[in-house]
Amino acid sequence: MICVERLTKRFGSREALRDVSVSVAPGEVVAVVGANGAGKSTLLKAVVGIVRPSGGRITVGGHDVEAEAVAARRLVGYVPQRLAFPDHVTPHELCRLVGTLRGVGASDADAGATLDAVALGERARSGVRDLSGGQRQRLSLALALVGAPRALVFDEPSISLDADGAEVVRAAILSAKTRGAAILFATHHQHEVAALADRVVVLSHGQAVARAGAAQIQGPGSFEAFYRDALRREVSRAA
Numbered sequence: 001m002i003c004v005e006r007l008t009k010r011f012g013s014r015e016a017l018r019d020v021s022v023s024v025a026p027g028e029v030v031a032v033v034g035a036n037g038a039g040k041s042t043l044l045k046a047v048v049g050i051v052r053p054s055g056g057r058i059t060v061g062g063h064d065v066e067a068e069a070v071a072a073r074r075l076v077g078y079v080p081q082r083l084a085f086p087d088h089v090t091p092h093e094l095c096r097l098v099g100t101l102r103g104v105g106a107s108d109a110d111a112g113a114t115l116d117a118v119a120l121g122e123r124a125r126s127g128v129r130d131l132s133g134g135q136r137q138r139l140s141l142a143l144a145l146v147g148a149p150r151a152l153v154f155d156e157p158s159i160s161l162d163a164d165g166a167e168v169v170r171a172a173i174l175s176a177k178t179r180g181a182a183i184l185f186a187t188h189h190q191h192e193v194a195a196l197a198d199r200v201v202v203l204s205h206g207q208a209v210a211r212a213g214a215a216q217i218q219g220p221g222s223f224e225a226f227y228r229d230a231l232r233r234e235v236s237r238a239a
Contacts, residue, residue: 001182077144104147
């Protein structure tokens with residue numbers, strides 16, 4: 001569903017990504033992990049068409065993200081690290097708007113159900129200005145879920161959430177997986193990887209330096225051990 005082939009991205013003389021390949025099948029969750037500056041956000045922005053690759057190719061549902069941008073983007077729901085909202089609108093109005101822009105529509109009932117899924121049903125008609133930071137983060141997730149897109153891309157989806165909010169996010173991701181969405185997300189939270197991911201890609205200085213499947217990451221301490229070993233090997237390689 002999501003296919004990234006030998007993606008390279010340069011910003012002037014700085015190479016943010018080099019020959020990174022990642023694929024995500026329908027009903028699969030792939031986590032991208034790595035230190036700050038490793039290239040995680042750049043990778044996700046390239047997948048949703050915000051960043052233009054310097055080399056390589058990205059397709060979503062068979063549509064080239066550059067050559068068929070509109071068709072590709074309509075298949076994707078995206079949660080950035082930070083998303084600003086107009087203060088005067090309501091979550092309900094935003095859901096309706098996003099449905100229209102995505103070409104799927106969103107009735108009152110659809111908008112209500114989407115907001116209920118992220119525990120915002122009671123705030124559906126409140127002004128965005130009155131929402132807390134965590135509620136705005138969950139609103140970002142709701143907007144990504146409008147129309148049940150076939151692919152979801154999340155950049156640190158629970159970064160500013162408390163334990164209850166983070167659990168809402170995890171439940172929404174697992175629900176989307178169950179209905180067959182392909183999900184690519186970046187995170188710093190090791191427990192999220194163990195709880196959600198079927199596969200993991202480790203980025204370091206813009207390169208994919210390690211990969212793991214479910215058997216290596218789903219179990220008490222499994223992901224922590226894998227990640228520490230990947231970092232040790234990368235330090236040894238760099239030296």
